[in-house]
Amino acid sequence: MKRMKYIIAFALLVINTVSKAQQHPSIMLTKKNIEQVRAGINKYPLLQTSYNELKKQADKAIASPINVPTPADGGGGITHEQHKENYKQAVACGVAYQVTKDKRYAEHLKNMLLKYADVYNTWPRHPKRKQEPGGKMFWQNLNDCVWLVYTIQGYDCIYDYVNPADRKKIEENLFASVVKELTEVNGKIFNLIHNHATWSTAAVGMTGYVLGRKDWVEMALKGSDKTGKTGFLKQIDDLFSPDGYYAEGPYYLRYAIHPFILFARAIQQHQPELKIYDYRNGLLKKAVQTALQCTYTNKVFFPVNDALKDKTYESEELVYAVDIAYGEMNASDDFLDIAQQQGKVIISDAGLKVAKAIAAGKTKPFVYKPMWISDGADGKSGGLGILRNGPNKNQTLAVLKAGTQGMGHGHFDKLNILFYDNNSEVLSDYGAARFLNVETKTGGGYTKENESWAKQTVAHNTMVVDKKTQFGAEWEDAEKFHPELLYFDANQNFQVSSAKEVNAYEGVEMIRTVVLFKPEKAESPLLIDVFKVKSAKEHQYDLPFWYQGHITNTPFTIRSNNTQLNTLGTKDGYQHLWLTATGKLKGNNGQITVLNNKKFYTTTFLADSSTQVQFVLLGASDPQMNLRNEKAFILSQPKSANHTFVNIIEPHGANNPIAEFTTGFMPVVKELKLVTDSDDISVVTFSYNNKLYTVTINYNNTQQFITIK
């Protein structure tokens, strides 16, 4: 009730106060601070190198003819890349003009915009459009929005330079037309609660501020019907959890955060009374913090859902986000560590503050924290359990994915785990099957193996029931449910995250508890993984571990398929797996040791007489050679009703091929046992360096959920 009042009050503010400040520039750079930015470029190294880089772009732009081609190509194609190049030139020339006051930059950009104004309305819909009505300048409306988000920043910088007649031409024939394209032709996207809509509303809103078009700003903030049922504010309400987590996952959070942060900065400039930075308890700052917490020390975002695995926090979106969070939202000095690693700042009021603080030696190491990050607009739709141990230069990290499906980009991987150590992936996620911007690979978009492989359950480190994908691989069904957080704790002795999923497979209840625990004398913590499954009926339970590196030891009998390989199945991702070998255990403990980036990792697992180990290689049913040949071992229980998988993943030793030494190549964990296992309690024991450890999980005791002795 209180919240509703706040929203109404906020809505009134929106209507009454649009665009008081009609000075230019007014978004990332401001008339007020431009002199200080200019001075800072000569004083602060990071601002200087960043500016030099941008000026190089601007100089290259003014030395080249203006090129505004008729749209023809898909992602990565020539016209696609040229229009991308143009919007980057727009920012570079705009900023270079503001810093140098050299008219050549402004003139070039003005002429480019006039050229666009000449031709934009003559273009048909994009010939390679990916949807209907689809993009105009690019194959996706999304790219058209991005074009405007950038280009309007450039125009903001040269606004005062352009004479009124040209302004009129540019604003009417180009910007108004693009806004119409976004708000009307693709109005359906504009009014979604989705990151594409954020780009669209940010583009329209920022254009509204720069051009003084109150109506556009209002539509941007409150949807094209101006009711607030959609639009930017509603996106902040609905797309994030109270912890700043984004339903589509870290990779898309990285992408989405860019227009959120940029538009927020524009709102703050033009309507500070809206207190956008404080909106929803400072949600946007939390989102930046959460985005960074969803990375590992290799700088890469957790590749859950559709994610490209080479995306790091060095990407431009995060440069904007880190600069604005630090420069405007009082983020703490450990953000400077990230900015330093990014190696650049945005030439802006915020970038000035970051570069100045770094030059003053304020940088502190980024503080990675173990944490539960809630998912869902209300924070009650599961989440991501993040367990971390060790300093940034040698951190061990485990992630339990127990959040929502993440819409169309989500993967069917409830209770998936990721494991990192020694700055490397140990247990990995395939991420998305996509070659970004490589036109010969499905036009740079997702390949069909993204559906048939990457999203399927078996592509992840979580259990597959009867070789079928969770929720019948229907994401709309998956979207209705989420796992339940049972417990999260990060104390001095250990860190633990436990979650329960009962909807992914009909009649099957799954509880996964992951613990990071460092026994006495251990150099690295162990990942203890207790995966409990209950069902009234018998099923086949497959638990894959997708590992990086090379297997160096399997002290049990293996039957290798030496002269012929067959697929492990025909659907649900299994059609993509070659079965290379199978293993059968005699005792009740199995071990598999992998050498990965000069360190050993042993998975010690519980087995019984029916347990099979299947070694698989990805790459079957791949006629276009789109898949990477990754590898896994699958622990398989062919016929069980209730079953508890218990695994301990132990980082150990070192193998240094340059200095030629090897230490600790054998695991220390021994005698893994499940001594008690009921609905209420699982008790696991193991020995480490001849000391016995007992892990007791009380599933129904939220006070003392787990003890390790």
Added chain:
Amino acid sequence: MKRMKYIIAFALLVINTVSKAQQHPSIMLTKKNIEQVRAGINKYPLLQTSYNELKKQADKAIASPINVPTPADGGGGITHEQHKENYKQAVACGVAYQVTKDKRYAEHLKNMLLKYADVYNTWPRHPKRKQEPGGKMFWQNLNDCVWLVYTIQGYDCIYDYVNPADRKKIEENLFASVVKELTEVNGKIFNLIHNHATWSTAAVGMTGYVLGRKDWVEMALKGSDKTGKTGFLKQIDDLFSPDGYYAEGPYYLRYAIHPFILFARAIQQHQPELKIYDYRNGLLKKAVQTALQCTYTNKVFFPVNDALKDKTYESEELVYAVDIAYGEMNASDDFLDIAQQQGKVIISDAGLKVAKAIAAGKTKPFVYKPMWISDGADGKSGGLGILRNGPNKNQTLAVLKAGTQGMGHGHFDKLNILFYDNNSEVLSDYGAARFLNVETKTGGGYTKENESWAKQTVAHNTMVVDKKTQFGAEWEDAEKFHPELLYFDANQNFQVSSAKEVNAYEGVEMIRTVVLFKPEKAESPLLIDVFKVKSAKEHQYDLPFWYQGHITNTPFTIRSNNTQLNTLGTKDGYQHLWLTATGKLKGNNGQITVLNNKKFYTTTFLADSSTQVQFVLLGASDPQMNLRNEKAFILSQPKSANHTFVNIIEPHGANNPIAEFTTGFMPVVKELKLVTDSDDISVVTFSYNNKLYTVTINYNNTQQFITIK
């Protein structure tokens, strides 16, 4: 005749002048210079950090109990690693004692040596010995030799500290026994012309100098019979080509150079009149230079023959070699670039000079040169053709392997090529099948796939006739022959290397000509590869290209093996290959584009109606999972007598997933044709950016072997 006289004179010198200088220390550190080294540690950053590193080791040593276990384990095992640790401690404690004069270091080392003296003679032969009589402290005599090379340096440093009674005990019960072990028990190895013998002679010779044992030095220099038919000097004569190339290849050159350089330094100290640095026209300095020229800008040695691919010039052997070459042999200032990248120097007279020169800002970028490096003791047994273009930060490199077999560690890969670009391998060599020091993998030694796969011809980027390995896979046969250098040139316009091989396959003559050539407007040079084969009979000719990266485009029809994989053959390496797909071309040009480290590489190749393209994945017939799953495409002519493969490998474009842009993803080379082809001449044409280029190779014209117009 003149040479023989020199050798006799040298031999007389050896006998007459041994060990005049009986001061200690006298090898890497000297009594004369120790004060300057001490001062330098406080002055020169690289010497300081290197010393701190070493002192940490020494401090760790004196804080730990002495541990001299009875030998039990193979490579990577506990006793193996402990004895390695001990010899490193010996150097660390010895040097730390010399620098600090803190007696704790000397005392620790003395006690360790006394402990060894107590037990050494009680040990049986090593229980896991790899040969007979085999090692004693380690599984290989080789490791015993290395132990002595290090340990004697430590003893040299504490010699003056040890009282005569303890000295006697250490020298008689330990060092004399080890020398006996090397010169007598394993005397056969001592008298080989082989890198193992170099370690053995260096160990014995250095020990002779430190202990004042003239007879040991003489044996070391001239073989145990002191005739000069074997021994260190004869090894310098026979193991290197006049260019300083080592028959076993760059990887083993790296390894072998260590005892050569160290013992040479000891000789220079004790018998400067031998002028060992000038021996054979300054051969040892050339060998260091050649070792560095056999690396790429990724720091890795060319992985020809049995090579581990993670060995870089940062390895300790090269630190010794670079320091001594610069400090003592007047190597030029570009060696400092390598020393800086190594990030350390040896705490020694030579290391002092290197650190001082770096501190004085004398470093120049290492000068990589295109060159022909001759093989064979007389330099007439073929060699390695190295073509390079571009600055160190973005260098394109092609290597043609046309030297001798390289003895037991050689691969059957005559006329193999390697190709590098953008600091990455593009066309790669598997190297050795070995997990160094990983005891669970064949005790850390070569796995059996090293024979069945890594050495076989199909594992390399060279032609396979009738699916059989060169020389019937008999290395002793291969050792008798070598390719003939037809031509090498590196001029302003292009670089070329051409060689002929007529013995690898009976009745088959092969000429491979590789050219690095940069057409107008090209950003990177093209690798033009003309592989001509002649035979009176028809054969199957397979030309594999082992690529790194991911195929992004094959504009011809491919039939993929989606649900079952079979091996491509049953022997000669083919049993390890899964055939994943086959391609058939319609026109007479095929293209395969690979994305590797954010850059594209297209191989444009000539095809006719019989040409088959086979896509293969390594990993079949591998029951222990010892192989990496690498990939190749094989251009196959099923039935030809004479045939000329023509391929152009073109680096192009860029794909930046962080900044999200792609440029030049399509190749520019088009219309590749072989317009003339006879015994005397091959004429190849192709277009690049619509300009026609003609490459004319005159096989019998050494004056104008090749023209490109």
